[in-house]
Amino acid sequence: MEMTKCPKCGSTEIDRGKTMSSTWSPKYISAKQKMFSQAPEVVAFVCLNCGYLEFYTDTEKVRQNLKE
Numbered sequence: 001m002e003m004t005k006c007p008k009c010g011s012t013e014i015d016r017g018k019t020m021s022s023t024w025s026p027k028y029i030s031a032k033q034k035m036f037s038q039a040p041e042v043v044a045f046v047c048l049n050c051g052y053l054e055f056y057t058d059t060e061k062v063r064q065n066l067k068e
């Protein structure tokens with residue numbers, strides 16, 4: 001999935017990146033999964049008009065984690 005248009009203001013001026021913490025890139029971990037080894041990275045999109053942020057992650061990896 002990608003954000004191509006801002007759902008808040010309608011702008012199509014979208015930039016793609018990631019979020020950063022001081023220690024590591026954020027990963028997505030389901031509340032249901034038991035193992036934390038394969039947590040997929042979070043991809044972020046920001047609207048350059050209003051600053052709205054939207055996050056996506058790898059759904060195949062999330063599905064795999066739910067099976068383990």
Ligand SMILES: [Zn+2]
Nearest residue numbers: 006009047050
């Ligand atoms: Zn916007």
